[in-house]
Amino acid sequence: MTVTETKPRIEVAGVQKRFGTVEALSDVSLTLNEGEVLGLVGDNGAGKSTLIKTLVGIHQPDAGEIRFDGEAVTIDGPKHARTLGVGTVYQDLALVDELSVAENLFLGRKPVRKLGGVLPVIDERTMAERAERILRERLDIELDPDTPVEYLSGGERQAIAIGRALVTDPDIVLLDEPTSALSKAAVERVEQLVQQLKASGHSVIIIDHNLEEVRSMTDRITVLFQGRTVDTLETAAVSRDDIVSMMVSGKPLGGPANNGADGQSSATQHSTSD
Amino acid sequence: MTNQSPILAPLRTLRDSNRTKLVLFTLDNLIWPILLVAFLFFSALLPEIFTQYRNIRFLLYTSAGLGAITLAESICLISGNFDLSVGSVAGFSAMAGALFLTEWAPGAPGVIGILVLLCVGGAIGLLNGVLIAKMGVNPFLQTLSTLIIFEGGILVLSSQSVYGLPVSYLWPGEAVISIPVINPIPVAIFIMCGLFVGLWFVLSRTRFGRAVYAVGGNEASAAEAGIDTDRVIIAVYVISGVLAATGGLLLTGFNGGATPTTGTSQLFPAFTAAVIGGISLFGGRGNVINTLGGVLLLGTISAGLVMLNIDPTVIQTVNGIVLLAAILLYTVVHQYRERLLSDL
Numbered sequence: 182m183t184v185t186e187t188k189p190r191i192e193v194a195g196v197q198k199r200f201g202t203v204e205a206l207s208d209v210s211l212t213l214n215e216g217e218v219l220g221l222v223g224d225n226g227a228g229k230s231t232l233i234k235t236l237v238g239i240h241q242p243d244a245g246e247i248r249f250d251g252e253a254v255t256i257d258g259p260k261h262a263r264t265l266g267v268g269t270v271y272q273d274l275a276l277v278d279e280l281s282v283a284e285n286l287f288l289g290r291k292p293v294r295k296l297g298g299v300l301p302v303i304d305e306r307t308m309a310e311r312a313e314r315i316l317r318e319r320l321d322i323e324l325d326p327d328t329p330v331e332y333l334s335g336g337e338r339q340a341i342a343i344g345r346a347l348v349t350d351p352d353i354v355l356l357d358e359p360t361s362a363l364s365k366a367a368v369e370r371v372e373q374l375v376q377q378l379k380a381s382g383h384s385v386i387i388i389d390h391n392l393e394e395v396r397s398m399t400d401r402i403t404v405l406f407q408g409r410t411v412d413t414l415e416t417a418a419v420s421r422d423d424i425v426s427m428m429v430s431g432k433p434l435g436g437p438a439n440n441g442a443d444g445q446s447s448a449t450q451h452s453t454s455d
Numbered sequence: 456m457t458n459q460s461p462i463l464a465p466l467r468t469l470r471d472s473n474r475t476k477l478v479l480f481t482l483d484n485l486i487w488p489i490l491l492v493a494f495l496f497f498s499a500l501l502p503e504i505f506t507q508y509r510n511i512r513f514l515l516y517t518s519a520g521l522g523a524i525t526l527a528e529s530i531c532l533i534s535g536n537f538d539l540s541v542g543s544v545a546g547f548s549a550m551a552g553a554l555f556l557t558e559w560a561p562g563a564p565g566v567i568g569i570l571v572l573l574c575v576g577g578a579i580g581l582l583n584g585v586l587i588a589k590m591g592v593n594p595f596l597q598t599l600s601t602l603i604i605f606e607g608g609i610l611v612l613s614s615q616s617v618y619g620l621p622v623s624y625l626w627p628g629e630a631v632i633s634i635p636v637i638n639p640i641p642v643a644i645f646i647m648c649g650l651f652v653g654l655w656f657v658l659s660r661t662r663f664g665r666a667v668y669a670v671g672g673n674e675a676s677a678a679e680a681g682i683d684t685d686r687v688i689i690a691v692y693v694i695s696g697v698l699a700a701t702g703g704l705l706l707t708g709f710n711g712g713a714t715p716t717t718g719t720s721q722l723f724p725a726f727t728a729a730v731i732g733g734i735s736l737f738g739g740r741g742n743v744i745n746t747l748g749g750v751l752l753l754g755t756i757s758a759g760l761v762m763l764n765i766d767p768t769v770i771q772t773v774n775g776i777v778l779l780a781a782i783l784l785y786t787v788v789h790q791y792r793e794r795l796l797s798d799l
Contacts, residue, residue, distance in 0.1 A: 239679065260681035275679035277672035279739040280665070288669055288680035291662050302660040332796055345680070 188215040189251065190353055190384045191236065196245035198228075198235055205231040207408040209245070213353070218375060218385045220395040220416065223405035224428050229388045230272050232405070233357045236386075237262040237269050260289065268351030272358045272388075274342040276330050283312035283326035286345050315344045321370065335362035343374070354378055356387040360394060372398055392421050406431035475795055482788050486732050486748035493752055497759035504762060512640060518754045519643035520545075520628065520709060520717075522747060523702030524725040525732075526654050527695040529746050532729055533658065534691040535671035535738025537594040540583065540601040541699040541725055546718020547605040548575040548696075549703030553617040553713035556624055565623030572700050579605060580696020584689035602722070609715050618712035628708015643705050647747075650701065654694075655744050667691060672739025727774055728753055731781035753777070 191213040198206040206228045213219050221229050234240045236247065238256030246253050249265050256262050259269065276285050284291070287308055294304040312326040320340045330338060339362050346354060356375075360368045375398050378385055389395045395402060396416055404411040404427040412433035414423075423434055498505045524541050531538040552572030556563055583601055586592045630642045658664035666687045669677040678684045699718075706717045730736065731753075732746030756777065757770050 237679075258681065258683075259679055260683075263681060269679075271679050273675070273679075275673075275676040277669045277676050277739065279672040280669060284665060284669075288677065289666070289682040291665060293662060301662070303662060303665065 189213065190215050190249065191386075192246075192248040192251070193232070193236070194246045194248070196232070196235060196242045196247065198231055198240055199243050204408055206235070206242070208410065209405065209408065210410050211403045211413060213384050213386055215384055216379065216382050217400040218379050218387060218398055219413075220399035220402040221386055221388045221405065222390075222392065222395055222402060222424060222428060223411075226407070227405040227428075228408040229405055230357055231408075233269065233271070233355050233386070233388065236355060237267060263290075263349050263351070266352045267355060268346035268349055268353070269355045270342045270346045270357060270359050272361075274338055276338055276342060278331035279329060281327050281329055282316070282324055282333070282341055283308050285330050285341055286312050286315060286326075286348055288345065290349070311348075315348065319347055319374075320344050336364060336367045339363055339367075343371070352383055354383055354385045356385065356389075358388050358390065360389060360391065368394065392424055395424075396421065404428055478795065479792065482792060483733060483742070484745060485784070485788070486745050486752065489731075490748050490752045490755065493755050493759075497755060497762075501759065501762050505759065508638070510758070510762075512638075512644075514751070514754045514758050515644045515647070516641045517709070517758070518750045519641070519647040520702045520706035521721055521724055521728065521753070522647040522750045523650055523698050523705055524718075524721045525728040525746050525750050526650055526743060527698035527702065528725045529729045529732070529734050529741065529743050530654065530658070530667065530691055530698070531594075531695050532734045532736060533671050533738060533741055533743075534667045534688060535674060536587065536688065536691065537598060538583070538692070538695050539595065539598040539722060540579065540605065541695065541702075542719045542722035543602050543604075543606040543609065544576050544579050544696055544699040544718070545703035545706065545721060546609050546715065547579070547612070547703075548572045548700035549707045549713045549718060550609050550612045550617065550715065551575045552624065552704070553620055553707065554612055556621055557617055557619060565621035565626070568621065568624045569627075569704060572704055573697055576696040576698075576700025576703070577693050578696070580692040580694070580699075581689065583696070584692030587692065588685040588688040606719050609719070613713075614715060616710075616712050616714040620707070620712060624704075625708040625711065628705040629711065630708070643708065646701075646705065650698065651744060651747050654698075655742070658743060663687070663690065668739050670738075671735075723771075724753055724774060727778040727781070730778060730785070733785070 189212045193209055193211050196206055196209045197204070209228060209232055211219070221232070223229050231240065235242055236256070238258040238261055241255070247256065248254065254265070256265070262269070277288065280288070292304040292307045292311070293301045294307070296302045309326050316322055316324050316326065320343065322337065322340055324333070324337065330341060333341070339359065343356070343359055346356075360371050363371065372394065375385055375387065387395070387398060389398075399416045401413055401415050402419065402424060403413040404424060406428065411427045411431055414434075427433060504510065524545050527541040527544075528538055549572060552568040552575070555571045556565060556568040560567070579601060583597055587594050587597050626642065627646055628643050631639045632642055633639045658667060666677065666682050669680070669682060670684050670687050674684050702721065703718050706721075707713045710717055728749035729746050730749070732741070732749030734741035734743075734746060753774060756773060760770055760773065761767060
């Protein structure tokens with residue numbers, strides 16, 4: 182699992198975000214390269230979800246820079262992030278219980294047709310067909326697209342949230358704890374999905390509390406601690422204990438703190454200790 | 456029964472799930488059987504009179520203004536918001552339109568007066584929407600203040616009723632057209648039905664309409680999915696203002712002139728009709744067509760009481776009891792619904 186591509190898709194440099202007196206992000210830097218799966222780990226409150234929400238423009242950074250394909254951008258909101266090719270699965274899933282599966286899959290971007298050539302109405306048939314295709318091909322679950330989401334189980338809801346992130350065919354996918362509500366079998370499906378995404382050239386950032394899952398899915402791992410980047414390491418070169426120690430201590434392995442965006446350079450210096 | 460064959464088990468599940476769907480459908484549209492029962496009740500007490508076509512027509516006619524104002528309230532509730540100002544917006548915009556035609560620009564065509572009325576309603580809605588969406592003002596407090604401001608504003612404009620309005624200003628609420636089979640019938644009934652069908656269409660068939668439900672169901676989720684929730688909320692309040700003003704116009708025609716009290720008295724009935732029509736106070740749920748059932752139920756009850764020679768001052772008390780019964784009913788239905796869903 183060596184990283185051959187080094188073309189950065191997203192670069193986060195020194196990003197800060199404050200909510201009142203609380204500093205959610207104090208100094209976060211990371212790089213997501215083309216075609217790689219980057220794991221984002223850290224204790225509760227380390228700033229993982231805040232970072233994801235900053236990347237899709239729900240929060241605006243107070244300082245620092247976010248670059249897409251080398252170009253500094255100000256992201257207005259999720260819609261803008263989508264046009265930059267980003268699909269997101271939020272930790273809270275961001276589903277509307279009252280609406281149907283199909284409506285949730287296409288929330289905020291329902292296909293329309295012109296009624297009588299003028300009146301734009303939702304194209305229910307296209308929406309149902311596309312929803313059915315996504316459910317079958319991408320998620321491999323059997324569901325009636327008309328079912329309200331409130332009828333679904335936790336795993337099914339998670340699948341719908343993932344499906345929605347893929348509706349726009351993004352080439353960057355952000356997954357904030359996509360497996361937290363899933364059974365073991367369903368987790369394996371998510372792992373397969375991540376591998377499929379990677380194989381088809383997508384770049385993926387995945388937040389996950391289960392370090393075994395992170396280690397099996399990712400190419401590199403960025404560790405956050407109290408709103409700052411501790412280090413970024415190659416997954417193959419780091420043990421579970423190493424990650425835990427960085428998450429808890431907030432210090433990189435061995436050497437002095439390396440908060441630079443280019444964390445992967447230090448990765449090769451550490452060998453697996455288990 | 457405990458020993459089910461493996462073949463029958465899935466069939467049974469299928470039947471159960473269909474039954475659940477049927478039960479949920481009935482619960483969602485409960486207002487129509489209730490309306491039917493109320494109608495039959497008064498028909499039994501007032502044989503021959505109550506079921507006359509003339510009575511039903513009058514019932515629909517008196518419901519027109521309230522219907523429009525109920526829609527104004529309903530769209531706000533569906534978006535997860537609140538509008539206490541619908542009644543005073545109706546009264547204020549109707550009075551502004553009437554004064555425009557009689558004092559500010561006498562001789563102007565009635566249509567211009569209608570435009571003024573709609574613009575005033577829309578402008579107040581815009582004010583509500585912008586302050587709620589952009590400034591984060593609590594919708595209850597925001598619309599409470601517009602309720603007070605414009606209820607007072609009506610009296611600032613005129614403490615007396617304004618009559619002598621152009622025919623075209625009164626036409627939507629007053630005119631009667633002759634159509635074969637259904638005899639002469641007030642235009643207002645058609646306008647009301649048009650508004651209900653129109654708003655239902657917008658809310659169920661357009662992107663904007665579905666966004667209103669999404670924002671009402673879960674505003675944070677809607678925002679995360681890329682819906683511009685501020686714009687949706689502002690648009691909802693503008694539409695609410697325009698609908699309330701339309702209600703004011705229909706009431707003006709019904710009364711033959713703009714009176715200072717007609718609009719303001721409509722807030723509670725409109726709210727009651729929306730709730731008994733199944734619009735959720737928590738947003739994201741409800742069908743505006745069913746609020747027509749709510750409007751007609753209130754109309755049926757008050758017409759029935761009047762015809763039974765019961766003191767008209769009792770009507771508000773009865774409406775309040777109906778509202779309480781509806782709230783209790785929907786609370787029970789909500790709990791039942793949760794239980795049904797948890798079985799799935």
